[in-house]
Amino acid sequence: MRLKLLLPDVKIGEFRQPKKCSRRNCTGMIFYPRQIVQKKIVDTQYEEVSAWRYECAKCGCTFRVYPEGVNNQQISLRVLGIAVMLSILGLSYGAVELVLGSLGIGIGKTSVYRAVQFAAKKVPGMKAGEDADQLKTWLEPILDAMDADVLVTDDADGFKKVSDDTGRSQQVCKSHVGRNTDALVDELSARIATTQDHSLETIGVTTEQALRDLGKLKEMIHSRIPEDQALLEAMYLRYAKARKPGKGKKHDVAYRIRNLFMDRWNLWPRLTFYRTWKDERFVGIDCFRNNRFLSLLILFTNYQFWNDHTLARPWRFIDLVTRCLKPDGLTRLVL
Numbered sequence: 001m002r003l004k005l006l007l008p009d010v011k012i013g014e015f016r017q018p019k020k021c022s023r024r025n026c027t028g029m030i031f032y033p034r035q036i037v038q039k040k041i042v043d044t045q046y047e048e049v050s051a052w053r054y055e056c057a058k059c060g061c062t063f064r065v066y067p068e069g070v071n072n073q074q075i076s077l078r079v080l081g082i083a084v085m086l087s088i089l090g091l092s093y094g095a096v097e098l099v100l101g102s103l104g105i106g107i108g109k110t111s112v113y114r115a116v117q118f119a120a121k122k123v124p125g126m127k128a129g130e131d132a133d134q135l136k137t138w139l140e141p142i143l144d145a146m147d148a149d150v151l152v153t154d155d156a157d158g159f160k161k162v163s164d165d166t167g168r169s170q171q172v173c174k175s176h177v178g179r180n181t182d183a184l185v186d187e188l189s190a191r192i193a194t195t196q197d198h199s200l201e202t203i204g205v206t207t208e209q210a211l212r213d214l215g216k217l218k219e220m221i222h223s224r225i226p227e228d229q230a231l232l233e234a235m236y237l238r239y240a241k242a243r244k245p246g247k248g249k250k251h252d253v254a255y256r257i258r259n260l261f262m263d264r265w266n267l268w269p270r271l272t273f274y275r276t277w278k279d280e281r282f283v284g285i286d287c288f289r290n291n292r293f294l295s296l297l298i299l300f301t302n303y304q305f306w307n308d309h310t311l312a313r314p315w316r317f318i319d320l321v322t323r324c325l326k327p328d329g330l331t332r333l334v335l
C-alpha cells in the first residue's frame with residue numbers, strides 16, 4: 001500500500017497566525033484578532049473547540065482561524081483520517097459510518113466519501129491492494145492482533161497473496177464477483193451474437209455451446225455450490241486451447257472466455273469458502289447473508305465478529321483501531 005497516513009492531532013490551544021485574507025484577491029497582510037467563538041465539532045476527544053475571529057485591516061472582512069487539526073468543516077481532521085484509513089482497509093462508506101458510529105463518532109457516509117476523494121486527490125495512485133508485499137506488511141500485524149482466521153476481501157490479487165502467505169483462509173466478496181461475472185457474461189454473450197470473430201471456430205467450439213457455458217456460469221456464480229468447481233474445470237478445458245493473440249492485438253472472444261473460466265475455476269474455493277467453514281465451536285459465517293458487510297477486508301475472528309449488522313465484540317475492533325492510531329503502534333498514518 002502506497003499511502004502513509006499520520007493522523008493529525010487536534011490541539012485546541014494552538015493557532016496559526018493568518019497569513020492571507022480569506023477574501024479572494026485581497027492582498028491584506030495585517031489582521032486583528034476580534035473575538036473568540038465556539039465551534040461544535042465531531043472528534044474523538046472534543047465536542048467543541050474555540051476559534052478566533054480575525055478582521056482584515058485592508059478590506060475589513062472577518063474570517064475564522066481554527067486550532068490545529070480543525071478546519072472549517074464540522075469534522076476534525078483526525079476523524080476524517082480514521083475514516084479514510086477504514087475505507088482503505090476495505091470498508092464501504094456505509095460500513096465506515098456504522099463502525100465510527102459504534103465508537104460514538106457521528107459521521108455520515110457522504111462525509112466519508114468526500115474525505116476519501118480528497119485524500120485520493122492528494123495522493124495520486126492511492127489504491128488498496130496494489131502491492132502485495134506492502135499490503136502484507138500492513139496487514140499481517142493486524143491479522144495477528146485480531147487473531148483472525150478468515151480474510152474477507154474483494155477479488156484483488158494482492159489479498160489472495162496475503163491470505164496465502166499468512167496462512168489465512170480467504171472469502172472473496174460474493175456480490176463483487178457476482179456483479180463482475182454477470183457483466184462479463186453479458187458482454188461476451190452479446191459479442192458472440194454480433195461479432196465476426198472466428199476464434200471459437202478455431203478451437204472447435206460452437207457459438208451455441210459457448211452461450212450455454214456462459215449462461216451456466218451465470219447460474220453457478222449465484223448458487224455457489226462448492227462441488228461445481230469440477231464443472232468449471234471441464235468448461236475451462238473446452239477453451240484451454242485458445243491462444244493469446246499477438247502483441248498489440250485485441251483479445252478475441254475465445255481467449256477471453258478461456259480466462260474467465262480459468263479465473264472462476266481457480267477462485268471457486270475462495271468464493272464458496274463460507275459454505276463449509278466452521279470455527280472450532282462450529283460457528284459458521286452466517287452473517288454473510290448481510291451483503292452490506294461483504295466489502296469488508298477484515299475480519300472474521302475466532303469469535304463471531306459481526307453478528308447480524310451489529311458488532312458482537314466491539315472492543316476487539318476498538319482495540320484494533322486504537323492500536324492503528326497510536327503514533328508508535330502498528331501503523332503510522334500520514335495524511
Ligand SMILES: [Zn+2]
Binds near residue numbers: 028060061
Ligand atoms: Zn482582506
